[in-house]
Amino acid sequence: GAVVSQHPSRVICKSGTSVKIECRSLDFQATTMFWYRQFPKQSLMLMATSNEGSKATYEQGVEKDKFLINHASLTLSTLTVTSAHPEDSSFYICSAPRTSGSTWEQYFGPGTRLTVT
Amino acid sequence: GIQVEQSPPDLILQEGANSTLRCNFSDSVNNLQWFHQNPWGQLINLFYIPSGTKQNGRLSATTVATERYSLLYISSSQTTDSGVYFCAVGNSSASKIIFGSGTRLSIRP
Numbered sequence: 651g652a653v654v655s656q657h658p659s660r661v662i663c664k665s666g667t668s669v670k671i672e673c674r675s676l677d678f679q680a681t682t683m684f685w686y687r688q689f690p691k692q693s694l695m696l697m698a699t700s701n702e703g704s705k706a707t708y709e710q711g712v713e714k715d716k717f718l719i720n721h722a723s724l725t726l727s728t729l730t731v732t733s734a735h736p737e738d739s740s741f742y743i744c745s746a747p748r749t750s751g752s753t754w755e756q757y758f759g760p761g762t763r764l765t766v767t
Numbered sequence: 768g769i770q771v772e773q774s775p776p777d778l779i780l781q782e783g784a785n786s787t788l789r790c791n792f793s794d795s796v797n798n799l800q801w802f803h804q805n806p807w808g809q810l811i812n813l814f815y816i817p818s819g820t821k822q823n824g825r826l827s828a829t830t831v832a833t834e835r836y837s838l839l840y841i842s843s844s845q846t847t848d849s850g851v852y853f854c855a856v857g858n859s860s861a862s863k864i865i866f867g868s869g870t871r872l873s874i875r876p
Contacts, residue, residue, distance in 0.1 A: 684863055
């Protein structure tokens with residue numbers, strides 16, 4: 651199957667600092683990528699759609715100034731958590747759709763576990 | 768937006784048993800995927816199945832799009848099948864998918 655990577659896999663930062671998470675599609679190009687957040691024992695919640703060459707689209711209730719998304723190329727999207735606080739501690743997962751004709755299948759990165767102290 | 772419901776929320780079985788997981792969705796879809804989330808958080812793609820039936824080893828899935836549900840079957844369960852199973856659907860041209868709440872499966876030896 652398709653491969654999506656994320657870096658770092660785990661990060662601990664102090665409250666008030668910013669953290670950048672990278673998501674790469676390794677063997678296919680993606681004009682859109684997606685960022686999800688997952689709290690313990692809960693499902694994945696879609697945060698935003700990352701669009702190559704244009705602004706990200708955020709889901710309702712997600713602060714765009716806090717979660718900065720940049721889609722610099724067809725294989726790279728970054729999520730920056732600005733001025734992180736302990737409540738931002740979570741598991742962040744990215745995905746990219748691989749298209750085949752008129753269909754598309756999402757592939758997910760391994761996730762980044764963020765802990766804010 | 769589209770709603771996705773999964774049942775049961777939790778399932779505990781003995782090794783060797785069979786199980787059926789259900790996913791109901793509230794609108795027509797152009798994408799439906801089943802995933803297994805392993806203990807490290809990685810989502811493993813099981814099936815891409817917006818309609819029809821597929822089988823892969825001990826796992827199979829069926830989606831009845833007209834009735835807005837999908838079923839995941841696991842036969843002869845093994846302890847390594849433990850984890851959370853998610854159904855996710857999409858119904859737009861934007862290619863995003865929305866997740867159900869998941870089924871937590873525990874297989875006891």
